Amino acid sequence: MTTRDPATPAPRPPLVSERLILRDWQVEDAPAALGIYGHPSVARWLSPEMEQVPDLAAMRLLLRQWIAETARMPLPAGRWAIQRRDDRTVIGGAILLPLPPGNEDLEIGWQLHPDAWGHGYASETTHMLAGWAFAHDVDEVYAVVRPGNTRAAATVRRNGMHWVGESSKYFGLTLQVFRLRSADLDQAAPNALLPPRFGTN
Numbered sequence: 229m230t231t232r233d234p235a236t237p238a239p240r241p242p243l244v245s246e247r248l249i250l251r252d253w254q255v256e257d258a259p260a261a262l263g264i265y266g267h268p269s270v271a272r273w274l275s276p277e278m279e280q281v282p283d284l285a286a287m288r289l290l291l292r293q294w295i296a297e298t299a300r301m302p303l304p305a306g307r308w309a310i311q312r313r314d315d316r317t318v319i320g321g322a323i324l325l326p327l328p329p330g331n332e333d334l335e336i337g338w339q340l341h342p343d344a345w346g347h348g349y350a351s352e353t354t355h356m357l358a359g360w361a362f363a364h365d366v367d368e369v370y371a372v373v374r375p376g377n378t379r380a381a382a383t384v385r386r387n388g389m390h391w392v393g394e395s396s397k398y399f400g401l402t403l404q405v406f407r408l409r410s411a412d413l414d415q416a417a418p419n420a421l422l423p424p425r426f427g428t429n
């Protein structure tokens with residue numbers, strides 16, 4: 229990962245594809261975010277384990293934490309809101325976060341509102357975020373999927389991620405581990421556009 233003065237907030241431009249914008253979370257996103265992280269069909273699959281967010285106040289608090297954490301993180305890591313370009317709706321969240329315990333591998337992940345499943349938005353997000361990571365000296369990103377999460381397993385396979393194995397070293401959970409290497413990215417999601425300034429960082 230690129231090293232950076234931790235006192236300087238990371239300059240992270242929004243990433244834009246054909247249908248989506250990935251941008252920093254704002255506290256004003258709390259109602260939309262609650263629709264996502266307060267939804268049982270989303271919360272049950274998250275790792276590390278996360279309680280369903282109960283109300284707007286809790287969601288605002290969580291967003292403040294995410295915004296502060298993201299500002300402190302070395303590029304290319306962070307958390308993003310996924311916004312649809314045509315109607316500006318926030319349809320989900322996405323992450324690129326160091327995987328504990330070693331914090332050397334980067335996890336890629338997505339949480340979409342169930343109304344937004346089945347449109348290829350997670351795949352388009354994968355292409356954008358992986359492209360962003362690979363433009364910052366990262367050679368591979370990992371997805372960790374709970375056994376039984378068939379939609380997530382289909383998404384990672386659809387995006388050129390290779391099965392690594394099952395592991396219980398992350399978050400105290402048994403998880404299926406998939407890896408995406410930079411060489412596999414373009415074959416993986418040819419429909420998604422590259423973000424602006426891709427490759428110039």
Ligand SMILES: CC(C)(COP(=O)(O)OP(=O)(O)OC[C@H]1O[C@@H](n2cnc3c(N)ncnc32)[C@H](O)[C@@H]1OP(=O)(O)O)[C@@H](O)C(=O)NCCC(=O)NCCS
Nearest residue numbers: 270273338339340345346347348349350351372379380383
């Ligand atoms: C995992 C999750 C992000 C997957 O969402 P998704 O919408 O199924 O993912 P994809 O972007 O891969 O979309 C694929 C579907 O869109 C369809 N699709 C429609 N238009 C498409 C397009 N332009 N490009 C690609 N796929 C498209 C595909 O045919 C496929 O449909 P199917 O599921 O009926 O086969 C979502 O289920 C989710 O948020 N789950 C809860 C949280 C979670 O589990 N997160 C992952 C933790 S590892």
